[in-house]
Amino acid sequence: MNLLTDGIKSKAVMLTQSTKKLSIDNHTQVYPVYKIRLDQLYFNDQNDRIATWISQYKAEHADVALESLGHSEYNDIIQGFIIESNPEAIKKTQNNIDLIGQQEAGVVLTDGRIIDGNRRFTCLRNIEKKTGKTQYFEAVILDHDIRNNAKQIKLLELMIQHGVDKPVDYNPIDRLVGIYNDIVDKKLLTVKEYADGVNQSETDIQREVEKANLMVEYLEFINAPKQFHLARTMNLNDPLKELNTILKQCKDDQKREDLKCVVFANFLIQPHGDMTRYMRKIKKIVSNAKFLDQYLDEQLGTTEKVCDLLEEAPVVTEKVINEKIRTREDLKEDFAHSTEKWVSKADGDATRNRPAQQAEKAYEMLDTIDTNIFKKLSEEQKDDVRNRLDQIQKALDHIRGELDA
Numbered sequence: 001m002n003l004l005t006d007g008i009k010s011k012a013v014m015l016t017q018s019t020k021k022l023s024i025d026n027h028t029q030v031y032p033v034y035k036i037r038l039d040q041l042y043f044n045d046q047n048d049r050i051a052t053w054i055s056q057y058k059a060e061h062a063d064v065a066l067e068s069l070g071h072s073e074y075n076d077i078i079q080g081f082i083i084e085s086n087p088e089a090i091k092k093t094q095n096n097i098d099l100i101g102q103q104e105a106g107v108v109l110t111d112g113r114i115i116d117g118n119r120r121f122t123c124l125r126n127i128e129k130k131t132g133k134t135q136y137f138e139a140v141i142l143d144h145d146i147r148n149n150a151k152q153i154k155l156l157e158l159m160i161q162h163g164v165d166k167p168v169d170y171n172p173i174d175r176l177v178g179i180y181n182d183i184v185d186k187k188l189l190t191v192k193e194y195a196d197g198v199n200q201s202e203t204d205i206q207r208e209v210e211k212a213n214l215m216v217e218y219l220e221f222i223n224a225p226k227q228f229h230l231a232r233t234m235n236l237n238d239p240l241k242e243l244n245t246i247l248k249q250c251k252d253d254q255k256r257e258d259l260k261c262v263v264f265a266n267f268l269i270q271p272h273g274d275m276t277r278y279m280r281k282i283k284k285i286v287s288n289a290k291f292l293d294q295y296l297d298e299q300l301g302t303t304e305k306v307c308d309l310l311e312e313a314p315v316v317t318e319k320v321i322n323e324k325i326r327t328r329e330d331l332k333e334d335f336a337h338s339t340e341k342w343v344s345k346a347d348g349d350a351t352r353n354r355p356a357q358q359a360e361k362a363y364e365m366l367d368t369i370d371t372n373i374f375k376k377l378s379e380e381q382k383d384d385v386r387n388r389l390d391q392i393q394k395a396l397d398h399i400r401g402e403l404d405a
Contacts, residue, residue: 002110003040003141012037013141020105020140024156033105035136038125041112042071043078047157048178049118049170053081055177056229059317075125082122085171094123106139107160115142115153116160151188158197172237173215177228179205180212211240214260221264224316233318235275239267242279246286258296259286265303268310270326271336281343288346295342302334359399366392 007013018033045054045066057066057077066074083090096103097120106117114121114137121137128135144153182188183205189197195205215231218240224230231240243263250256263282272278285295309328313320326332374382
């Protein structure tokens with residue numbers, strides 16, 4: 001059905017007096033808003049907010065594609081994902097609509113796909129089910145087809161969701177999945193186009209792309225390719241951010257790959273409740289080249305045992321991880337003990353090296369003084385410099401005396 005022809009003819013779609021301003025392809029236009037009967041609409045399964053929930057459904061229902069379901073069943077399943085992704089936001093929005101009605105118009109395509117307003121549509125469906133009264137979703141209807149206008153529609157979706165609603169209620173892993181799908185996998189958008197769409201710098205989005213690629217590599221490492229919901233349930237956004245920073249410190253390609261495998265195995269086993277703090281301990285070890293080789297050698301032995309465990313599980317699911325892998329306390333202890341040992345060595349070495357590092361910084365500061373400027377100083381200013389140098393000399397004499405004692 002085409003909402004702008006069949007929908008209007010059947011009176012399932014009605015023009016309102018309201019309008020909504022949209023910018024599409026850098027062209028701003030005022031569009032009319034329509035009232036659309038709910039049974040004419042369907043959720044957007046490509047909405048980034050539920051990206052990991054979609055991946056979970058595909059992993060658990062490989063034999064039943066979402067697009068093969070009936071209209072009502074499809075909507076019921078997607079609605080469940082939207083509610084689970086942020087139940088508090090749904091409750092708040094539904095209370096508002098109950099009290100004062102829908103205030104912000106959504107955006108839909110002529111075939112009924114909702115581009116903006118999935119949460120409002122969810123609330124209206126709940127209200128219709130509760131009251132038994134027919135509800136209408138107010139929205140702009142774009143005469144576009146997602147197959148032929150995918151890039152344009154994605155940019156519009158990004159602009160609306162990140163510009164108006166603010167991305168504060170996005171699960172960060174869902175956002176990473178969206179970035180991976182749009183920039184890396186489908187190559188729908190460039191880094192620049194995505195950055196412009198969400199009003200962020202290219203550097204920030206490139207950093208997110210790097211994290212997204214690490215997430216994909218991790219899921220492949222644990223034999224659960226593209227099961228993005230596992231990254232969400234493991235809360236891997238911040239640990240992945242730390243890993244990305246750590247890998248950039250490691251210049252040797254082989255060591256970088258070994259380190260990646262070690263960290264991935266640690267992610268899976270979870271030897272520490274707060275993996276972000278745990279990653280910062282690993283960062284200290286990596287920062288000290290003296291200990292990195294020994295740390296990796298020790299950790300790789302335990303990593304091999306984790307890989308052996310993974311080979312025993314033909315399909316890696318959340319249940320397998322929680323019941324067969326993370327119950328291995330011996331592996332948790334091996335990883336944690338090794339990390340604590342080498343971070344302790346790195347801390348001790350850093351403490352011993354701190355005086356030399358501070359002396360080097362002091363030298364670098366003194367070396368930046370432009371002595372040519374002395375000719376332009378007054379005698380009072382020169383005396384001030386001399387007094388400072390005398391203080392420095394006294395400090396140097398004291399330090400040298402303690403050093404030679």
